[in-house]
Amino acid sequence: MSNLENGHAVYRSFVTKERSKLPSGRLTLIAMAIPCVIALILFCYLPLLGWSIAFFHYKPGLNLFKSGFAGLDYFRMALDDRELLPVLRNTLAMSFLGLLVSPMSVIFAIFLLELRSKKLQKFIQTTTTLPNFISWVLVYAICYFMLSSGDGMLNKLLLSLNLIGQPLNPLADPDMVWVLQTAITAWKSLGFSAVVYIAAIVGIDQEQYDAASVDGAGRWSRIWNITLPGLMPTFITLLLLSIGSLLGNGFEQYYLFNNGLVQSHIQVLDLYVYRIGISQNNFPMSTAIGMAKTLVSILLLMTANQISKKLRDQSIF
Known part of the structure; x- marks a missing residue:
């Protein structure tokens, strides 16, 4: 004791x-x-x-509170702008196309980890992750080198094979803007986005795969019944965050690829806010649009989160 x-x-x-x-x-x-x-x-x-700039007749260099109070005038001006609807159309169209191709990262991560050769696996992962760290200026330079109508590599190849009669110009074709920009974004972000899913797959209990193999489950059966269900929480979380940023496609990509021929289809909300604020020197209106965009994004995120909570009993907050 x-x-x-x-x-x-x-x-x-x-x-x-x-x-x-x-x-x-x-x-x-x-x-x-x-x-x-x-x-x-x-x-x-x-x-x-x-x-607060959105509620005053603000001009750069002047005291904000000595400027005239505008109330909601600039919000009304934004809603009355006929150019806003095409901008929202472009923004939502490219955002939804981005959501449609988002499962590519899941599929890529699964197939990458299914490779038997570790050296090939590391090589593919490195080469697909590298584009994420390339600036959009270099991406535009690469696309111009490949796709320009004059000396573009693609046109030279297709013309030499007699597959086309005249050079193509995808960078100046309004009908190809949405698909082209979605493809470029997918190429640039595929490998880096897959890193999250690779980490999620590695975190799945290996005993589940061993038990499935003992029961006679093949590779496809293990992927369908173990890997995909294990990835769903991660995928749903990232999808909810993507829905919250439907109105925020980014700026640099569309600013660089913008030109007079495709402006009607490539001008997204961030680019529109930049043009209103910087090019036209209308800071109150650009601030009002940016403020409304933030509030709508929060509302979209909360709505999607509540829907996910009711349907799957899973939410991010």
């Missing part, structure tokens, strides 16, 4: 000692988080004060 009592005494002293360390440990963690919180406030929340 004395040994047992001694053991309890040692355990109580150990627990007391560890508990005494908790406050200082928590303070250390809080201190480590303070720089991140400050950066979050400075770069994410403090700029929201700029939304």
